[in-house]
Amino acid sequence: MTRKAVRIAMNGVTGRMGYRQHLVRSVLSLREQGGLDLGDGTRLWPEPVLVGRREAALRDIAERHGIEHWTTDLDSVLEDPSVEIYFDAQVTAAREEAVAKAIAAGKHIYCEKPTATTLSGALELARLATAAGVKHGVVQDKLFLPGLRKLRRLVDGGFFGRILSIRGEFGYWVFEGDWQPAQRPSWNYRAEDGGGIVLDMFPHWEYVLHELFGPIRTVQAVTATHVPQRWDEQSKPYDATADDAAYGIFQLEGGAVAQINSSWAVRVHRDELVEFQVDGTHGSAVAGLRNCRAQHRSATPRPVWNPDLPATETFRAQWQEVPDNTEFDNGFKAQWELFLRHVVLDEPWQWDLLAGARGLQLAELGLRSAAEGRRFDVPELSL
Template sequence: MTQRTVRIAVNGVTGRMGYRQHLVRSLLALRDQGGLDLGDGEVLFPEPVLVGRRAPALRAIAERHGIPHWTTDLDAVLADDGVEVYFDAQATSARVPALRRAIAAGKHVYTEKPTAPDLASALELARLADAAGIRHGVVQDKIFLPGLLKLKRLVDGGFFGDVLSVRGEFGYWVFEGDWQEAQRPSWNYRSEDGGGITLDMFPHWAYVLDDLFGRATSVYAHATTHVPQRWDERGKPYPATADDAVYAVFQLAGGAVAQINSSWAVRVMRDELVEFQVDGTHGSAVAGLRRCRAQHRSATPKPVWNPDLPAGASFRDQWQEIPDNQEYENGFKAQWELFLRHVARGTPYHWDLLAGARGVQLAELGLRSSTEGRRVEVPELAL
């Protein structure tokens, strides 16, 4: 076995997702397992270079994990020919200019979503990357999680027959920040800083629907701000100008209908923070991030609605647990491995910047639908 080191500039590592999911649970996990075996006698060893604006925080992370290289100078990193890959986990408002610079420097780019705050910028990034001849990818983590992988197994096996509908519930209560600290950064609730749950979550729903059930061809959405005032990281009150909930109906190619509610102002009465129920002519399933349960038509009970009597059955007990049948990696790490194989060997990879632009498109059209109070068509995108 020969070892090849790939140096990766990780920008935004002081944030929650950049640090926990991408650095610790993905790149450092790959390092700890001895690298990524490419299967042809070569092992790819990721070497992160930490990039950010706060030197003390970067230094602390570097020392905690034994990472020798960190900097606040993005231009210097991009000018370093030894750095092959640029990864972006910054706030949305800072992403486009950084990605432009990385593409211009000839780096392969991998980025969190949304790739941009608007469709025009997202498409520009995709065109620039293709013109530069670099490899590019967008984090689309949820389809790599155990619950949705089990759901895909059912889809691919023809379990549902004709899929009729998809119903999704996502969200949890994000504390306002006055009497309990908020779980999310304050910029998420300011539209002027790129915040808003539609822009945050519709890029997820775009690829989940597309990969599992069919492309969204239209959207009808209602976005709102339920909590108009929040408190920031310094304890100062500020007006919440971004939407914190959005309720949407999507028409899918093939005829199915998807209804997905997303909210940071809802309390959880589900088994997981996100759940999807899929109903088809031959069976139904409910999938979260880890679990998936199904009910085939041959095992479907015949309930009789009688409002004068209590329910005589436990409906949850009538569903069958879908077994793991395999060991599941962290979803972020699994996609990192696919992207690094794509960089090293050119293996097929379709979650690129154009796929990221489709997510931004759906968010932009969802917000337009909410503003105009009507259903909006979702045209197919091409460069």
């Protein structure tokens, strides 16, 4: 077995998502399993080069995981011809400039979303990468979650018949930070720093709806800042200037209607932190991060509305669990493997920077809809 190394500049690994999901559970996990088997007697061996602004944090991560190369000098990494791939998981406001630099340096690009803070910025990155001839991809991790992969199996198998509607619930209570530390960084709640739940979550909903059910054709949204004051990492109070909740209605090509609530100011009364219920003429399903339950029309009970009597049915027990039927790896790691194969073997890839720009388009139109109280068409994007 031959080992082929690929050096990856990983910018933003001191953050929660960059560290846990991308470095530890994806790139380092690939190394722990002996590299990525390319199927021709070669194993691809990822060599991370850690990049960031906090020297002490980078040094600590590198020492903890035995990583040889790290730096606070992004330019020096981009000038290094041995580095083939640039990955970005920084705060959103810093991403556009860094990715543009990496494209100019001829690096293949893989980055978190949103890819920029504006649609124009996201489209420009897609144009630059296409013109430079580099391979490029955007993290769209929820497509690789076990629950949504099971849901996709039902869709592809024609289980639903004609799909009528999709209802999504996402969110949890993020502590204000005064008497319990917040679970999310404070910049998420400052619009001037690129925060806001629309900018964070509408790009997710775009690719989930687009990939599973069809392109979004219209959007209508209401946003709110339910918690106007929070406390930052230094326990100092600050004004929350970004939306912390969004209530969106999306009409899809083909006529199905999706309604998704996103909130960092809701307490959880569901089985998972995100759930999607899909209803069709032939059946329905409810999918979360890991689980998926279904009810076919042939097994649908006959509920009768009678508010004068207590319910005698246990409605959740009337649904059937969709089996795994396979082993599901970490969703982030699964997409990393596909991107690396795309870079090295030129295998097909569809989640590029233009797909990332569609997420920014939906976020911008959602915010505009909320500001103006109108429904907007979502036109096709092109370079």
